[in-house]
Amino acid sequence: MCTTHLSRYLEPSSVIDFDHPVVARKTRELAVGCTTDREIAERCFLFVRDQILHSWDHKKNPVTLTASDVLRHGTGFCYAKSHLLAALLRANGIPAGLCYQRLVSGEFGQPFFLHGLNAVWLEGCGWYRADARGLKPGHDASFTPPVEMLPYTVRAPGEAELPEIWYEPLPGVVSVLTRYNDIEDVRRNLPDIEVAGFGDR
Template sequence: MRPYLSSSKYIDFDNPEVLSVARRLKASAGSESDLVRLCFEFVRDEIEHSVDFKRNPVTCKASDVLRFRTGYCYAKSHLLAALLRANGVPAGLCYQRLSTGSSSAPYCLHGLNAVYLKEHGWYRLDARGNKPGVDARFTPPREALAFSINEPQERDLPEIWAEPLPVVVEVLARYDTFDQVLANLPDVELAELPVK
C-alpha cells in the first residue's frame, strides 16, 4: 500500500496548508469511514470545478487546488488523495473514458478516486462536484459516481493509479485557462479487443 500512502509532486500532502486541512477534517471525524466522507465532501463541495464555475487558474498539484479553490476533476482527485493519504488512508486515482457529447466522439478521460476501506476494500468515489444531473455521494459499499458508462466506446478503466496519468498532467501543465483545457481534454486509445 506504500505508493497509495505517499506524498509526491502532485499529491503533495506534505504541504502545510494541505496538512492543516487534513488534520482539521480528522479532528471532526468519529471513525475512518466518517473521515473519508468528510474529506470527500470537502473536495466535492468546497472546491469549485473549473468548468462549472468558469474558474482559472488551471491547477494540478493538490496544494494549488486547495490554494485557489478550483480544479478540473483530475486536480480535485489529486487533492482528495492528498487529504486521505495525509490521514493514513490509502487512496489512488481512477479514470473513466466518457463521451464529451451526447453519445459519440470525441471522448475524454474523467478523473476520480479509489480509497481503501477496511470494511469494503477498494471503493471508488467521485469528488468532481455536483450539479443538475450529477449527484455523486459517499455510500459504501454502493458506488454513487458522477457519470455512468452509457455506450460502447466509454469505459470504467480498471486500474488504480498511485500517480496521475502523464497525459493528464501534460494537458493541465500546457494550458493556462479552463477553456483551453476544455478544448483539449485528455483521452486514451482503447486497446483493440481480440477477435474470437
Template sequence: MQPYLAVSTYIDFDAPDVAALARALARDADGEHALVRRCFEFVRDEIRHSWDHRLNPVTCRASEVLQHRTGFCYAKSHLLAALLRANGVPTGLCYQRLSVGEAGAPYCLHGLNAVFLQDHGWYRLDARGNKPGVAAAFTPPQESLAFAIRERNERDLPEVWAEPLAVVVAALQASETVEDVAANLPDLPLIA
C-alpha cells in the same frame, strides 16, 4: 499499499495548508468512514469545478487546488488523495473514458478516486462536484459516481493508479486557461 500513502509532486500533502486541512478534517472524526466522508464532501462541495464555474487558474497539484479553491476533476482528485493519504487512508486515482457530448467521439478521461476501506476494500468515489444531473456521494458499499457508462466506447478503466496519468498532467500543465483545457481534454485510445 505504500505507493497509495506516499507524498508526491501532485499529491503534495506535505504542503502546510494541505496538511493543516487534513488534520482539521480528521479532528473528532468517528472512524474511517466519517473521515473519508468529511474529506470527500469538502473537495466535492468546497472546491469549485473549474469548467462548471469557468474559473482560472488551471490547477494540478493538490496544494494549488486548495489555494485557488478550483480544479478540474483530475486536480480535485489529487487534492482528495492528498487529504486522505495525509490521514493514513490508502488512496489512488481512477479514470473513466467518457463521450464529451451525448454520445460518440470525441472522448475524454474523467478523473476520480479509489480509497481502500478496511471493511470493504477498494471503493471508488467521485468528488468532481454536483450540479443538475450530477449527484455523486459517499455511500459504501454502493458506488455513487458522477457519471455512468452509457455506450460501447466509454469505459470504467479498472486500474487504481498511485500517481496521475502523464496525459492528464500534460493537459493541465500545457493549458493557461480553462478554455484551453476544455479544447484539449486528455484521452486514451482503446485497445481492441
C-alpha cells in the same frame, strides 16, 4: 494496518503533495472529531466535492494541478480535485488512488475524454470509488460505501471504465494541466487514452 501492496497509495508526490503546509493544515482540520477512517474519508470527500469549485462549471481560473494549488485557489478540473482528495486521505493514513472513466464528449471536435475520480481503501470494504467532481443537475455523487454512487455511467460505444487504480496521475492528465494556463484551453484539449482491446462497447 495497511498491507505492503497499499503502501504506494499512502505516499506523497509532487502532485499529491500532502506534505505541503497548506494541505497538512486542512488535513488536520478535517479529521477533528472523527473516530473512524470512514468518517474522515467522507468528510474529506464532501469538502472537495462541495467546497472546491469545478473549474469549468464555474468558469474559474487558474488551471490547477497539485493538491496544494487546488486547495489554495479553491478550484480545479475533476483531475485536480481528485489529486486533492487523494492527498487529504493519504495524509490521514487512508490509502487513496486515482481512477479514470473514458466518456463521450461530442464537444470541440473531441469524441471522447477522460474523467478523473478516486478510489479509497476502507477496512471491511476494500477499494471504493468516489467522485468528488462536484454536483450539477442530473449528476449525483455521494459517499455511501460499499455502494458506489457515481455521477457518470459508462454506456455508449467507446466508453470505458479503466480498471486500474493509479497511485500517480496519468502522464496525459499532467501534461494537459501543465501545458495550458486557461480553462478554455484545457476544456478544448481534455486528455484521452486509447482503450481498443479492452472495455470498448
